[in-house]
Amino acid sequence: MELYNKILNRDAKISIIGLGYVGMPIAVAFAKKVDVVGFDVNKQKIELYKSGIDPTKEVGNDVIKNTTVDFTSDETRLREAKFHIVAVPTPVKEDRTPNLTPIKSASRNLGRNLTKGSIVVFESTVYPGVTEDICVPILEKESGLKHGVDFKVGYSPERINPGDQEHRLESIIKVVSGMDIESLEIIAKVYEFVVDAGVFKAESIKVAEAAKVIENAQRDINIAFMNELSIIFNKMGIDTKAVLEAARTKWNFLKFSPGLVGGHCIGVDPYYLTYKAEQMGYYSQIILSGRKINDDMGKYVAESTVKKMIKANKQINGAKVAIFGVTFKENCPDVRNTKVVDVIKELEEYGVEVKVVDPVADKDDLWNEYRINLSSVEEIKEMDAVIFAVPHEAFKVYSLKDIKLMFGSPRLVNLEVMNEVAATSEFEFDIDNNEYCDCVLMDLKGMFNRFEAEQIGFKYWRL
Structure with missing residues (x-):
């Protein structure tokens, strides 16, 4: 426990390698208790942190301004630390095989200074x-140096949920593992500095690695089931959300919903597991089936949008569609592996002009990764369809009346007929100047009331 005591007494430092959505919260948490060197190869990102700006929005600018993390892009500064945490991304390649380039590069950077x-x-x-x-x-x-003699290793899967202010590093049980009992005990004690929920000691590094990859594979499969149900129920003319609300009254029905599955974890991790399985001669059936369903949902949403537009007598080639939300999840600026981009690309294949609104997304990452520019809400006019793809909190201020203004001139209807509809409804409708909205609203996550939208004329659809 000598190293643990040195860290506790600030005679040894901890380094965090990779200061993204996972590494930054870890660095900030440890810096409250011990000395921390925060390293990232991205010099621009380091300068932002030094200026007190949090591009991840995970901890906020005020926290970054006041943290004692020693930010650097100089890899030689890693020599000052004795306990190193590597938290770099592990994406997949275009062929959906693991891309280990970031973790290999981080290992080389660290190795030169170990x-x-x-x-x-x-x-x-x-x-x-x-x-x-x-x-x-x-x-x-x-x-x-010699592994097991000069240095030791461990593995502790990250469980931080980007954009989630409830389930944080401190409140989630941390799985830890080490190459031997001594390293396991030290690693566990060090993480106990910051994890109030406690740690779980896995019996080996491979067990900890496997535990992480199946956590997200399990979620992926469950969401794929919901997406398949949504496809089936839409064909039947049944509202999937209504079905799920009824089913959830049973105590053991799992609370999952259909949606676009992107991001750096759920949409990626299953491929790591199936890749290794195939190396061992086993070809996944359930995991890859779920992945295929989820990977195809962007195309499904785009096709469903086009069908709704056709039913609304819209000209598809040259049509204008606004998409609200482009990040991989709500209230998070992260656009990595976002499946909203699949919707955009598919619509553009039909000759549709797409405008994207997202006050949360990192606009620089969005441009660098996908060559997509963001539009302001004020630019959303004369639309043929509006898609609410991501339920950001910022979008909850919009009413159906606000959305109606994003379309072209509404058609005229018999006001007496519409008043009769309003009179038999539990909702109150404001139908001004005999205007009745005949507009396509694709509300993927069910942010708005379906009945109200349909009663005032929206061609409404949701997963």
Whole structure:
């Protein structure tokens, strides 16, 4: 426990390698208790942090301004630390095989600056075996040190949920593992500095790696089931949300909903597991089936939008569609692997002009990754369809009347007929100047009341 005591007494530092949506909250949390070096190869990002700006919006500018994290893009500063946490992204390639380039690069950077007596903990999501079979040899080669003698390793899967202000690092049980009992105990004690919920000691590094990758695979499969139900019920003319509300009255019905599955975890991690399984001679049936359903949902949403527009007598080629929300989840600026982009690309294939509104999204990342520019709400006029793709809190201020103004001139109707409809409804409708909205509203996550939207003429659709 000598290293633990040195960290506790600030005689040794902790380094966090990779200061993104996962690494930054970890660095800030540890900096409240011990000395922390925060390293990232992105110099621009480091300058933002030094200026007190949080581009991830995970902890906020005020926290960044006041944290004692020592931000740097100088890899030699890693030599000051003895306990290293690697929290870099692990995406997939275009062929959906693991892209280990970031974690290999981080291992090389760290290896060149690794000193005797250090412990290295990987947090990046990987398939079982990556830490010991791929990262350790790189560390040994770059450092000239011997694993198990000069330094030790462990694995502790990240469980931070970007944009979630309830389930934070401190409040989620932390799974930890080490190459031996001594390293496991030190790693557990160090994480207990910041994790109020406590730690769970996995019996091996591979067990911890496997636990992480199946957490997201399980969610992926459950959401795929919901998406398949949505496809089936839409064909039957049944409202999926209404079905789920009824089913959830049973105590053990799992609370999942249909939707676009993107991001750096759920839409990626299952491929890490199936990749390793295929190397062992087993070809996934359930996991990859779920992945296929979820990967195809962007196209399904776009096709459903076009069908709704055709029923509303809209000219598709040259039509104007506004999409509200482009991040992979609500109230989070992260656009990595967002499936809203699939909707955009598919609509553009039909000759549709798409405008995107998102006050939360990181506009620089959106442009650099997808070459998409954001529009202001004021630019959303004369639309043929509006899609609410991501239920940001910022979008909840819009009423159906506000949305009606985003379309072209409404058609005239018999006011007496519409008054009769309003009189038999539990809702009050404001039908001005005999105007009746005949507009396509694609409300993917059910932000608005379906009955109210349909009664005032919206061609309404949701998953």
